[in-house]
Amino acid sequence: MSTLSLAVRDSSTMLRRNLLHARRYPSLTLNLLLTPIMLLLLFVYIFGGTLSAGIGGGGPDRARYIAYLVPGLLLMTIGSTVIGTAVSVSNDMTEGIIARFRTMAIHRGSVLVGHVIGSVLQSVLSVVLVGAVAVAIGFRSTDATALDWLAAFGLLVLFALALTWIAVGMGLISPNAEAAGNNAMPLILLPLFSSAFVPIHSMPGWFQPIAKYQPFTPAIETLRGLLLGSEIGYNGWLAVAWCVALAVLGYFWSTSKFNSDPK
Amino acid sequence: MTDLAIAATALHKAYGEKMVLDGIDLAVPEGTIFALLGPNGAGKTTAVKILSTLISAGAGTGAIRIGGHDLAADPQAVRAAIGVTGQFSAVDGLITGEENMLLMADLHHLSKADGRRIAAELLERFDLTEAAKKPASTYSGGMKRRLDLAMTLVGSPRIIFLDEPTTGLDPRSRHNMWQIIRTLVADGVTVLLTTQYLEEADQLADRIAVLHDGRIAAEGTAEELKRLIPGGHVRLRFEDPSAYERAAVALPENVRDDQALSLQIPSDGTQGDLRAILDRLDAADVHADSLTVHTPDLDDVFFALTATPDQAEEALR
Numbered sequence A: 001m002s003t004l005s006l007a008v009r010d011s012s013t014m015l016r017r018n019l020l021h022a023r024r025y026p027s028l029t030l031n032l033l034l035t036p037i038m039l040l041l042l043f044v045y046i047f048g049g050t051l052s053a054g055i056g057g058g059g060p061d062r063a064r065y066i067a068y069l070v071p072g073l074l075l076m077t078i079g080s081t082v083i084g085t086a087v088s089v090s091n092d093m094t095e096g097i098i099a100r101f102r103t104m105a106i107h108r109g110s111v112l113v114g115h116v117i118g119s120v121l122q123s124v125l126s127v128v129l130v131g132a133v134a135v136a137i138g139f140r141s142t143d144a145t146a147l148d149w150l151a152a153f154g155l156l157v158l159f160a161l162a163l164t165w166i167a168v169g170m171g172l173i174s175p176n177a178e179a180a181g182n183n184a185m186p187l188i189l190l191p192l193f194s195s196a197f198v199p200i201h202s203m204p205g206w207f208q209p210i211a212k213y214q215p216f217t218p219a220i221e222t223l224r225g226l227l228l229g230s231e232i233g234y235n236g237w238l239a240v241a242w243c244v245a246l247a248v249l250g251y252f253w254s255t256s257k258f259n260s261d262p263k
Numbered sequence B: 001m002t003d004l005a006i007a008a009t010a011l012h013k014a015y016g017e018k019m020v021l022d023g024i025d026l027a028v029p030e031g032t033i034f035a036l037l038g039p040n041g042a043g044k045t046t047a048v049k050i051l052s053t054l055i056s057a058g059a060g061t062g063a064i065r066i067g068g069h070d071l072a073a074d075p076q077a078v079r080a081a082i083g084v085t086g087q088f089s090a091v092d093g094l095i096t097g098e099e100n101m102l103l104m105a106d107l108h109h110l111s112k113a114d115g116r117r118i119a120a121e122l123l124e125r126f127d128l129t130e131a132a133k134k135p136a137s138t139y140s141g142g143m144k145r146r147l148d149l150a151m152t153l154v155g156s157p158r159i160i161f162l163d164e165p166t167t168g169l170d171p172r173s174r175h176n177m178w179q180i181i182r183t184l185v186a187d188g189v190t191v192l193l194t195t196q197y198l199e200e201a202d203q204l205a206d207r208i209a210v211l212h213d214g215r216i217a218a219e220g221t222a223e224e225l226k227r228l229i230p231g232g233h234v235r236l237r238f239e240d241p242s243a244y245e246r247a248a249v250a251l252p253e254n255v256r257d258d259q260a261l262s263l264q265i266p267s268d269g270t271q272g273d274l275r276a277i278l279d280r281l282d283a284a285d286v287h288a289d290s291l292t293v294h295t296p297d298l299d300d301v302f303f304a305l306t307a308t309p310d311q312a313e314e315a316l317r
Helices: A003-024 A027-046 A048-055 A062-094 A096-102 A110-136 A146-173 A177-183 A186-193 A208-213 A216-228 A235-259 B044-051 B075-081 B097-107 B112-125 B141-153 B171-186 B198-204 B222-228 B241-250 B271-283 B298-306 B309-316
Strands: B004-015 B018-029 B033-037 B064-066 B082-085 B159-163 B190-195 B207-212 B215-220 B233-237 B255-257 B262-266 B290-294
Touching (some): A003 B097, A062 A110, A110 A235, A186 A216, B004 B044, B018 B190, B033 B198, B044 B064, B097 B112, B097 B141, B171 B198, B222 B298, B241 B271
Parallel strands (some): B033 B190, B033 B207
Antiparallel strands (some): B004 B018, B207 B215, B255 B262
């Protein structure tokens, strides 16, 4: 069997294994899904009155704040889902089964690739679910073309891929599942310091550059532009650059960790 | 020599300052069982991890050939020839026993039909058919170990590493596992097993290496190892102190234990040797109340070879 077909076959076997785990034990995925949905409802219905007045220039118009909020929360959903990835990778590494995989003549990277593809699929599913809740409470995309939707979908997948590789690395360096959950925490906290909930210009001046150039903000602004027709500008390229950089970094970090001698 | 399944020279491994394996040589002929015997921390598991490609060998290690393949140059070929069942069960607890087996079949690139057939056969052979649809995490220790070995056998490996295959098992499961291991070798498979149980090595292994502090303290068949140390004796016990004294005179080579009124006479435990002792007792008209023959077992070998000065002091206290 050629190296490539071996890689594809073993990776898809590992993917099936991970999806079987996720299907049989959905509680972890569902718990992580609760965070973005809760935040969505919290910000729209509890804080929404005040916040929409601030964003809408005086009028308490919740619909405008929902529109502002949803793109950020969709990306936050990905951050939340990949925490589960870090936990399950870490769990996996403490199990003897990984030692077994390492002593088998299978494609070396397939264990990680299986996790990554599984995690990206879960992220997409989670985003769809959170998106459905958003639509149910009144979110509507304004004048997004089919191409915009496609681009938005591509961005979400790319973003999920980038965060997943980072989460896999975090899972690999964590001694246990608990530590993995803690180490991956920034992935769900970062959106709080981005343009997800409030515009950058309302933040303290010294903090604005940090908020503006961290990975979430360009991705959020790009998604906003695609779904709502706001100005994307340089954010599109910045978002893609961040995703590619994080994915490549995460990939090399994770594979070097995985290939080094286990403890 | 081409008929060696496992050949390693000067196996070294250090973690930081601590030398775990300090130059061990292994040569295991095809179709035999080789036991690495040693206490916890002797380096058994480290040796298995290196030979099974799980971790890299340390500086100073010579050539390692497994199944005729050079481990450093072609680890994938080695992996294709071996199967490993580790100390801690290498099963996926989240999925069922059957799913674990089918996962192995997929990773060995068997066809769907072959995979199902082999999985079913092995589950049957290891008495797991009934539990096949239950998550592996719900299995007992013995069942997990059996599933673990069954998974290892899916790829029909010619060389199998068993790292403490019976540690933590109850006596029945242990005998069960021994029987399984014997069957494997009957099929021509080579087994390298590690154990801290002397009885296990004695029961199963063709050759035994006693590992101590990262070195091989002794190597040979169980019989050869037992011959390495003295200690075979006949023990005579008496109720009557006067009989005890007379026996001590009749058998002057004895070691006395005045408190227990017992004598130890060095002996190799053979029929002729015993008859000679009994004849001398009869000639002196002495009757012992009990006679026990003690031949050195691997325990004696083990303690003699692996006792550190500290432990020897401890034992004296």
